[in-house]
Amino acid sequence: MEHLKETNAERVFLVACQLPNMTDEQFEASLEELEALTLTAQGTVIDRLTQKREAIEPATYIGRGKLDELAIKMEEQEADLVIVNGELSGSQVRNLTNRLGVRVIDRTQLILDIFAGRAKSREGKLQVELAQLNYLLPRIVGQGQGLSRLGGGIGTRGPGETKLETDRRHIRKRMADIDKQLKHTVKHRDRYRARRERNQTFRIALVGYTNAGKSTLLNRLTASDSYEEDLLFATLDPMTRKMRLPSGMEVILSDTVGFINQLPTTLVAAFRSTLEEVKHADLLLHVVDRSSEQLQAHMETVSELLHQLEVDQSQMLVVYNKADKPNLPIIPVHQQNGIEMSAHKREDIQRLRQMIERTLVDLFTPYVTELASDEGNKLAKLRRETIMTEMKWDEDRECYQVKGYVHPNHAWAEQLLD
Structure with missing residues (x-):
């Protein structure tokens, strides 16, 4: 990643508001995560501006005084881009852009951008595009003064119709087209899944916070070649591989997209069909970054998203990965029923296989x-x-x-x- 920093990386200024419902620790962790997301998107963070507020400023996200301070700092440091640690409305983006004179995006748009860059399969790309269009559609109105009446003359333009309306119509048409293509893909996956169910192969799904090490674990357990790197959302497209247990029994192991706090609802909706693999799994392996100070918060985020997806969490093993790193935080007593390991240690991989098999024996x-x-x-x-x-x-x-x-x-x- 050093090479990326030295070449065409954009100079990014982070902006965040700390509201009363966030502790200092949670706020700092959220900012660090935003910085990691920026790095993943090939940006370089040059500075950050924060403000404690009772509520978000409706017009400009931060207060007027802080906005003036931000404008001065950005000019001094020659920033190319502002990333806000929250979700902005169309009018907030417009107001901030007009005042600062540079592009302004929010956390959601940043995550969508990363997903767009990471998706490799046709389905993954379609799902990301659908999420981006879902995000864009309600914000188009923030880019203009409002819509005139719908026309019905030659074609569909009509007298007085603005480009804004044409854009909205184009977006809706494209969304319908993507939805149709995805439904076809879902049918194909359903047929594949039904065949697996007829063969009655036991299914295990890896779930966890982004960058917990799921892809590395998949590679070590199945000797596959899933992309792995120490970045957020290193893998987007789901992978399914055969895994052999110590006794010789073969099971199906599926990797899934990593979860993250404040994961855009448009993405959850778009990737719902892909995440059906999790819903149909017989056993979940919840992979946790053992070295993270936010271990507890990350586990809660994953649990909440699984709940949203209506996934049964009763059959789940917790895999505390990256246990080979120094200065590990303490695991709460009520969660010490998993396995601590490193995906890079062969003996730990074998211990995990044995633990999975013991769990199956109980079932x-x-x-x-x-x-x-x-x-x-x-x-x-x-x-x-x-x-x-x-x-x-x-x-x-x-x-x-x-x-x-x-x-x-x-x-x-x-x-x-x-």
């Missing part, structure tokens, strides 16, 4: 069965689809004696549990 039903010597294919399938704990050849009966655990809803259960 599954024990079985004992016999297989004839010519049922090798069935034996191999049993190893892949159940947790086989013991297999030995019985000389007297000339068969394999097999013990293990099977998911009670799996097709095998009917045969093994008679």
Whole structure:
């Protein structure tokens, strides 16, 4: 990232208001996160301006005195861009831009910009564009003086119709087009998911705050090549890979987009179909950055977003990742039921696999069965689809004696549990 800073990185001034419902610690953490988001978007933060207020100034977000101070500082430091740590209305953006003479964006727009740059798949790009248009549509009115009456003459322009109305119509048409394309993609994914459900493969989903290390964990557990970097939202497009447990059982492991505090509602809505993978998972792995001072707040944010998505959180393991870093914060006693580990340590990855398998044993039903010597294919399938704990050849009966655990809803259960 040093190279990015030295070349075409924009010089960014951060602006934030601390309201009464935020502690000093929460406010500072939010600003640090905004700075990290700016870095991810390839910007360089040159300074910040903060103000404690009872409420946001409706016209300009910050007060008039602070706005004058900001204008002077920005001119002195030759800032290219202002990023506000909140969500601005169209009129606030217009007023700030007119006063400061540079572009002004808010936290939501910054996150949308990062998502637009990170999305690689066609579906991911469409979802981000839909979120951007959803964000833009109600703010167009803030860019002009108001709309004239709708016209109905030749074409759709009509007498007196402004470009603003044309823009709104174009945006709505594009949104409808994207929605249609995404519905087609969702149908394809639903068919793929239905096939997996018919095969009754156990599904595990990685969830967590952005930059907690989910993609790194996916790579280490499955030997895949998901993009990983120490940046916020390093991975956007969901990945699904096979993972083998110590017993030989194969499960499906899915990575998901990282969550973040104040995640734009337009993004939650746009990515809802992608996040359906989480909703259909049999087990969640909640990956937490063990080294973060905001560990507790991050966990609460993830839990709240999962609740919004109506995801069952009863079957969930907490993975405290990055435990190899120094000066770790204390984990609250009521949350010390997870596993502390580093995704970069092979022995920790093995411990996690073993913990996942032990969790499945608790969810599954024990079985004992016999297989004839010519049922090798069935034996191999049993190893892949159940947790086989013991297999030995019985000389007297000339068969394999097999013990293990099977998911009670799996097709095998009917045969093994008679």
